[in-house]
Amino acid sequence: MKAPKFWIILFLLPTLFLFTLIYAIPIITVFVTSFTEWSGFNSPVYIGLTNYANLIQDRTFRIAIRNSILWGLIAAFVHVPFGVAIALILHRKPFGWRFTRSASMLPNLIPPAALALLYTFLFNPGIGLVNEFIRRIGFKDFTVHWFFQPSTAFVAVTSVWVFYAGVIILITMAELSGIPADLREAALIDGASDNQVDRYIHLPLLKNIIGVGILIAVTEVFKMFDYVFMTTGGGPDNQTMSLGLLIYNQATVRYRYGYANTVGVILLLMGLIVFFLVSKAFGMTQTNG
């Protein structure tokens, strides 16, 4: 279609400006300064791969990587399957399915920092619901400082998000409602049970959306920040450190900009790797609008 060049440029310019300012310049800065020693007070000094070499030696970084991988696996193999299972159950429209769906969205819609703070109350050894509940069901002297003991902190932080799969439930149900009902009816006439329909007809057709769900969930936990910051602050003994929090600590608290940005490069790369792995595993075709 004919259009004056003037208008095209005018319509694109603000977007390109913002993209350059908040995406392009920062991403280039992150990559370039990851090879430098830089505190923000001096100008960056090129030190080659020293930051990367130091990262491998850095115990806190290794814990953060381990946590990210574990959280990613938990997201892919617990969080998403749980959401898909719930979606398959609710898709049969049992009593109260609408209410259940809305209720499941609630923890995903409030600020994550609020959910995390709520969990520090729930797990509080003095006033919390969890310890008292465990005491009530028979373990009389049960007292665990969930967020402050190295052995339980990881589990406690994970529990803040692992079963809150509202978005997964929502997108899976939307996908299910797009599957023609005659498929199910034909299978039922042929003597299949509803569970067999779920297993052999619905689940294969959900492949794409499950891939999307895993991608969303895994990249989300890779960049986990609010949950950790509000509950454990990465502790105890860095056991719940996340990459996002590590970057924050290195950059804002310790002024090691170059080093922080090296962690940033790793986090960016992890996101890309997961994208390609999941796209390949699920044979996802990139939608191009």
Place this chain on the structure above:
Amino acid sequence: MNSSITRRFINFIDVIVRYGLIIFLLTISLAPFIWVVLSSFKTNREVLTSALSFPSSFSFDAYVNALTRARFPLYFFNSMFVSSLATFFAVLIFGMAAYVLARYQFRGRNIIYALLISSMLISLIPMQQPILMIIRALNLYDTRWALILVYAVKGLPVAIFIMHSFFKTIPKELEEAAYLDGANFLQTYVQVMVPLTVPAMASAGVLIFLNSWNEFLFALLLTKSEETRTLSYALRFFVNMFSYDFPTLFAAVVLTVTPSIIIYVLLQEQIHKSLVGGALKG
């Protein structure tokens, strides 16, 4: 006979598992909220005595305390101001770009589109430090405009994606008719295209608004004073503000999440539609 018993048994297990999962889901989704609301009506002594008891009387003291000691109206205003303007600018600016990218042939179009869309794979979290530096350089540190800028740009991928694919579905004849009637480019966009694009703008807008409302890290990074504090960032200060006064602390959390719940109840259908549309961007 035997197989029918087996089948019944399997059915029985099946029902137990199904309802068990649903009850588990409802419990973990609602119990924390119900518990914190109930506890906010207790006295501090009651909170310390037992987590599983009901409040002996319903006292609103905690809410009065929370409202007098923390500046909720200010935090609420800041959240509203920042989220609304971020949404407005994102939809306005990225809508314009999505329109020309979806509609017009020009050199570099595919590269620009690919570049903008590639930002979907990139989160801003690894870029904390350079973004903080840029905000300081722009003299926006500790202002609401810093958050508006970052939150709007955070919405770039989803806004471009949703609106670009929507513009593609609008028949070109509509614009051609407008041109024949003598409308120029801007008039055609504003008077013909924008009204048609409202559903896509709402879809993208709701997501950007919710993300801005809930955002924490960049509020922590880019603001400092109480004057610029948003509701979700204010959560960070409650524990110190109300330490050892648990009912007030609980009331503060309830007050913080209430707007989100109200927004969800009012806009449920739209929020569901947006989340489904936004998720498919992957």
